[in-house]
Amino acid sequence: MRSKQLAAALVAAVALAACGHADGPQSIADAATKAIYNDDVTAMQARFNDDLRKQVTLDQVATISSKLHALGPYNGLAQTAADVPAGRYDYNARFAQATIPVHLRLDPTGKIAAYRLDIPDPNPSS
Amino acid sequence: MKKRSLASLILAAALATTLTPATPVLADGAASTRNIILGGAAAAAGTLILINHNKQVHAREAAMSEQQAETAAAAQNAQAAYQAERRAYLNQVALNGEYKREVALQHNMIVKLRQQVAQSQPAGGQPARVAAARSVSYGWGAL
Numbered sequence: 602m603r604s605k606q607l608a609a610a611l612v613a614a615v616a617l618a619a620c621g622h623a624d625g626p627q628s629i630a631d632a633a634t635k636a637i638y639n640d641d642v643t644a645m646q647a648r649f650n651d652d653l654r655k656q657v658t659l660d661q662v663a664t665i666s667s668k669l670h671a672l673g674p675y676n677g678l679a680q681t682a683a684d685v686p687a688g689r690y691d692y693n694a695r696f697a698q699a700t701i702p703v704h705l706r707l708d709p710t711g712k713i714a715a716y717r718l719d720i721p722d723p724n725p726s727s
Numbered sequence: 728m729k730k731r732s733l734a735s736l737i738l739a740a741a742l743a744t745t746l747t748p749a750t751p752v753l754a755d756g757a758a759s760t761r762n763i764i765l766g767g768a769a770a771a772a773g774t775l776i777l778i779n780h781n782k783q784v785h786a787r788e789a790a791m792s793e794q795q796a797e798t799a800a801a802a803q804n805a806q807a808a809y810q811a812e813r814r815a816y817l818n819q820v821a822l823n824g825e826y827k828r829e830v831a832l833q834h835n836m837i838v839k840l841r842q843q844v845a846q847s848q849p850a851g852g853q854p855a856r857v858a859a860a861r862s863v864s865y866g867w868g869a870l
Binding site: 653 | 867
């Protein structure tokens with residue numbers, strides 16, 4: 602009897618662990634944001650679909666990374682809106698000095714088809 | 728009315744004078760001639776009075792008819808003016824309706840254009856200013 606309970610507990614633990622490793626939209630957005638913050642083009646492109654991957658340049662990623670670093674350390678995402686049928690998800694990315702909106706669109710395969718951040722403009726008049 | 732009664736009385740007297748047969752017949756020829764002359768004079772006077780009275784009546788009726796005609800003409804003019812004003816008013820009402828429809832159509836077009844502008848997002852890595860939030864959108868792909 603005791604061995605059966607132990608086996609069930611193990612199965613449940615494995616199932617939960619599998620669930621934790623599944624890439625949900627938030628974990629995808631979090632991974633992409635971390636990759637951009639760290640100026641890691643390879644890690645970021647791994648989340649993008651083929652069409653979007655072709656649009657990315659090293660300079661763009663470096664520029665965005667520097668702007669994010671200006672906001673302080675990255676502290677994760679919080680979801681603000683979701684349109685699951687359309688694959689649209691909105692998050693707030695928390696940094697030490699600011700919280701900025703992050704917008705995500707996933708294609709049917711779970712890859713990122715669009716990714717955008719709204720970074721505060723230090724010179725709004727220009 | 729008073730004149731008409733008077734004329735009737737005179738006429739009746741004249742007729743009575745000329746047609747009375749009860750007068751005793753005298754053999755006096757001069758008296759007979761005098762009676763004939765007096766009766767003719769009375770008849771002529773009555774006829775003149777009647778003619779004068781009729782002239783006055785006709786003149787009064789003509790004046791009344793003329794006044795009625797003038798009144799009718801004025802009334803017709805007023806009616807025509809009213810009809811013209813009413814037609815102008817109805818035309819203006821129809822024109823206002825057309826203006827209202829035009830404004831509503833233009834309003835719908837403005838709303839649609841505003842929606843299109845709000846939905847437009849720049850593609851690629853080019854930054855796009857978001858004026859409302861005073862932030863710049865960076866990233867790739869169209870949402």
